[in-house]
Structures are given as C-alpha cells and as structure tokens.
Amino acid sequence: MGRPRLHHTAKEKxxxxxxKSKRHYERKKSEIQxxxxxxxxxxxxxxxxxxxxxxxxxxxxxxxxxxxWSERVVAIQGQLRHFTVPSLNAYVDGxxxxxxxxxxxxxxxxxxxxxxxxxxELLECEQxxxxxxxxxxxxxxxxxxxxxVEAVIKYLEEILCFAMTDISELVDKHDxxxxxxxx
Numbered sequence: 121m122g123r124p125r126l127h128h129t130a131k132e133k134x135x136x137x138x139x140k141s142k143r144h145y146e147r148k149k150s151e152i153q154x155x156x157x158x159x160x161x162x163x164x165x166x167x168x169x170x171x172x173x174x175x176x177x178x179x180x181x182x183x184x185x186x187x188x189w190s191e192r193v194v195a196i197q198g199q200l201r202h203f204t205v206p207s208l209n210a211y212v213d214g215x216x217x218x219x220x221x222x223x224x225x226x227x228x229x230x231x232x233x234x235x236x237x238x239x240x241e242l243l244e245c246e247q248x249x250x251x252x253x254x255x256x257x258x259x260x261x262x263x264x265x266x267x268x269v270e271a272v273i274k275y276l277e278e279i280l281c282f283a284m285t286d287i288s289e290l291v292d293k294h295d296x297x298x299x300x301x302x303x
Contacts, residue, residue: 186258189248193262196241200269203234208268212275212301216294219283228280235272242266275301 127133145152204211215231246262253259278300282290293299 184252186249186252189245189252190258190261193242193245193249193258193265196238196245197265200238200265203238204272208272209275209301212272212279215276216279216299219279220291225280225283228276228283232273232276232280235269235276239266239269239273242269272301275299 127136219227249259
C-alpha cells in the first residue's frame, strides 16, 4: 500500500510548492543573488538599451507622414552607429573576444537580440515608407541600413554556430581570418 496523499487539491499542491521554493530560496539566498548580480553585470556590459529609440517612437502622436519615417530611419542609423562603435566589424570582434574570455554563449545570444531589435525597427520603417511612397530613395536608404544589420546578425550567428559545435574550429578560423566578418 502506498503512502497517504499529503495534498488533495491542486491549490494545496501549489501552496506546498511555493513554500518549498521559498524555503530553498531562503537557504540559498546569497548564492542566488550573487549569480544574478554576475549575470546582470555581464549582460549590461555587452548591451546598450534601445529605450531612447522606442521612447521617441511612442512620443509621436501622428506617425503617418513620410518625413516621420525617414527621420526614424536616420535616428535608427545613428543609434546603430553609436551601438557598434567604432565599426560593425569591430563590434562583432569585441563580442567574439568577450565570448572567448568567458565561454558564455549567452553573450552572443544577447548581442543577436540587441541587433535584432534594430532590424525590427527598420522593418517597420521600411513597410511604412513603402506603403506611403513606394520604391524610392528613402526606401533604398532604409534597406541599405537593414542590409548592414542583417550582415551583423549573420556574423554573430556564424560565431554562435561554431561556438555551439566546435570552439577549436572557431579559434582556427578566427586566427586564419576566415570568418565572414573578417573578409
């Protein structure tokens, strides 16, 4: 015969699980907090917030004019240049160096997510410019910046693929300058 049930309802199980989690957290509180601090510090070193860019977008009441979307493209380009100082290739090389020092693949994932936010913003601008004006100089300018962003994402994804499969091959290709961003 099995042991008697401790918790008869789903609510009792959830309450017991919460209590167990709380006891565990109280026991391991200092370790958990130090791990979280380290992770937060690492993530903040490799990324800069895109909040300024999003705030500018949310302040505008009427964002229907072509000039608004063109200005957004220029603002995004400025944010991208600031984010990837001094150049796109140097930014990717910096992420590579940070990864090689720490061995933490989440650094690359976070960098891909940050650059992906630029791609998302640019895609919105491209769609609105295409809708309002059609194919023209403004759309081509937005697409040129989008191509740069997509290239950076490809570079970072290549590093991530090698990092996940064979780090020695990544180091070898980097030393021989055979990675996409090095050519």
